[in-house]
Amino acid sequence: MQEIEKNQKKPLIVAFCCNWCSYAGADLAGSSRLSYPAEVKIIKVPCSCRVNPIFILKAFQRGADGVILCGCHPGDCHYSEGNYRTRRRMGLLFSMLNYFGIEKERTRIEWVSAAEGAKFSAVMNDFAKTINELGENRRLEDLRCKD
Amino acid sequence: MQGLEKLMLEKANALLQSGEVDRVIGWKKGESYYDVSPATFTKDNLEGFVYNCFCGANLSKYLVAESKKEGKMLVFLKPCDTYSFNQLLSEHRIEKEKFYVVGVGCNGHLDMNKVYAQGVEGILSMSEDENNLIVETVYGQKIVEKESALLIKCLTCKSKEFAVADETLVVGEMKPANPNRFEEVEKLESMTEAERYAFWKEQLSKCIRCNACRNACPACTCINCVFDNNASGISAKANADEFEEKLFHIIRAYHVAGRCTDCGECSRVCPQNIPLHLINRKVIKDINENYGDYQAGAEVNARNPLVNYTKADVEAKEVVEGGNK
Numbered sequence: 288m289q290e291i292e293k294n295q296k297k298p299l300i301v302a303f304c305c306n307w308c309s310y311a312g313a314d315l316a317g318s319s320r321l322s323y324p325a326e327v328k329i330i331k332v333p334c335s336c337r338v339n340p341i342f343i344l345k346a347f348q349r350g351a352d353g354v355i356l357c358g359c360h361p362g363d364c365h366y367s368e369g370n371y372r373t374r375r376r377m378g379l380l381f382s383m384l385n386y387f388g389i390e391k392e393r394t395r396i397e398w399v400s401a402a403e404g405a406k407f408s409a410v411m412n413d414f415a416k417t418i419n420e421l422g423e424n425r426r427l428e429d430l431r432c433k434d
Numbered sequence: 435m436q437g438l439e440k441l442m443l444e445k446a447n448a449l450l451q452s453g454e455v456d457r458v459i460g461w462k463k464g465e466s467y468y469d470v471s472p473a474t475f476t477k478d479n480l481e482g483f484v485y486n487c488f489c490g491a492n493l494s495k496y497l498v499a500e501s502k503k504e505g506k507m508l509v510f511l512k513p514c515d516t517y518s519f520n521q522l523l524s525e526h527r528i529e530k531e532k533f534y535v536v537g538v539g540c541n542g543h544l545d546m547n548k549v550y551a552q553g554v555e556g557i558l559s560m561s562e563d564e565n566n567l568i569v570e571t572v573y574g575q576k577i578v579e580k581e582s583a584l585l586i587k588c589l590t591c592k593s594k595e596f597a598v599a600d601e602t603l604v605v606g607e608m609k610p611a612n613p614n615r616f617e618e619v620e621k622l623e624s625m626t627e628a629e630r631y632a633f634w635k636e637q638l639s640k641c642i643r644c645n646a647c648r649n650a651c652p653a654c655t656c657i658n659c660v661f662d663n664n665a666s667g668i669s670a671k672a673n674a675d676e677f678e679e680k681l682f683h684i685i686r687a688y689h690v691a692g693r694c695t696d697c698g699e700c701s702r703v704c705p706q707n708i709p710l711h712l713i714n715r716k717v718i719k720d721i722n723e724n725y726g727d728y729q730a731g732a733e734v735n736a737r738n739p740l741v742n743y744t745k746a747d748v749e750a751k752e753v754v755e756g757g758n759k
């Protein structure tokens with residue numbers, strides 16, 4: 288995350304993908320020659336529940352305009368139950384961010400299996416489009432006034 | 435309150451004399467009537483023991499340190515404090531055997547700033563009866579209705595039940611709790627994102643990062659706190675970057691998610707009057723609405739909703755959209 292520089296023109300999207308399903312889904316998208324936008328930076332995690340809420344916040348701190356978290360479909364987690372934990376944890380975190388006024392479209396969870404290369408590509412294209420339309424993530428930066 | 439103070443003092447004396455407890459935690463008189471502070475007392479030294487309408491502080495957090503000491507302690511807990519006590523038990527921060535819990539009846543405590551706001555000046559002395567604070571000033575006597583100067587936490591009190599108590603001392607009737615403590619959260623939820631953003635920006639801009647909200651919170655009991663770790667990038671009192679303050683508030687609130695007893699201490703101690711409890715109460719509301727009713731501290735060893743998932747849980751998106759406009 289350290290190296291991610293704020294790109295002034297294109298929005299920056301961080302996608303946390305679990306090793307067993309979603310990252311494999313991304314791989315399949317690649318080998319099937321399906322494209323996903325260049326502004327999506329994938330971070331591989333062992334399981335979606337490895338994503339500590341602070342990872343999401345840090346991604347935003349480092350300049351992300353949208354953060355998406357991808358894991359195995361509920362019931363299919365390689366570690367049986369990781370993504371159920373993820374679902375609760377992120378439900379509350381995303382809701383809190385939205386309560387602070389951060390646009391709800393900036394955070395997302397998608398379940399993508401290893402066989403869903405096409406879904407991976409479609410999800411990322413759609414998310415990038417949404418974030419492009421929203422533009423820069425100013426609110427989380429500006430939540431406290433600087434004057 | 436005088437009646438209650440007398441009963442408490444008698445109880446403290448009796449338990450100390452009988453050897454049932456070795457120490458007592460309560461409040462000590464200060465320079466003036468409203469200047470009371472938490473203090474510990476022993477058998478030969480109960481001087482200055484006081485209990486009045488300004489004893490709003492939650493004593494539970496002090497027990498984390500007291501629990502490590504030898505001997506048993508008598509602690510007086512208001513209904514709201516008993517939830518914090520239970521939560522600390524659940525988290526193994528304190529041991530029940532170390533404490534004798536006396537629940538004290540409560541009809542709310544006062545915010546001295548709200549008394550000042552009513553034009554009270556030149557205070558000579560104070561006293562109180564059931565409904566009023568009677569202030570003698572250099573300009574004559576002034577009566578302040580207690581109802582008009584309650585702490586925010588008492589205006590939105592969640593419950594008048596004692597979640598834990600070895601015995602209780604209640605004088606008169608306890609007024610019922612506020613049936614809709616989520617009203618203000620709902621108001622914020624019904625705003626647009628931009629309005630909510632403006633609201634919080636204004637509020638959080640006042641923060642001077644004194645860490646009082648963390649220090650007072652009975653759910654914040656980590657020995658090494660991330661906010662004290664210079665390497666964390668979120669520790670400084672002077673901001674490392676613009677992002678830091680938001681992170682502080684989000685992390686603080688999220689860290690106590692599912693553990694916050696809604697005791698209201700965070701807002702009570704904030705020198706900048708930031709309504710911090712509205713952040714935590716939002717989390718409580720989300721939990722109640724999406725994962726089933728849950729109140730931290732109502733029961734010892736209840737499973738924290740953050741780990742108590744079910745396979746039928748709603749998707750994160752629905753949590754966000756369910757509550758917020």
Ligand code: SF4
Nearest residue numbers: 513514540542588591
């Ligand atoms: S919040 Fe409720 S129980 Fe606690 S001090 Fe206020 S009125 Fe009493």
Ligand code: SF4
Nearest residue numbers: 641642644645647704
């Ligand atoms: S108590 Fe208030 S001013 Fe102090 S750090 Fe907390 S929110 Fe900021």
Ligand code: SF4
Nearest residue numbers: 651694695697698700
């Ligand atoms: S976050 Fe505030 S209301 Fe919740 S337990 Fe801590 S001090 Fe009490």
Ligand code: FES
Nearest residue numbers: 305334358359364
């Ligand atoms: S391994 Fe994919 S979500 Fe747990």
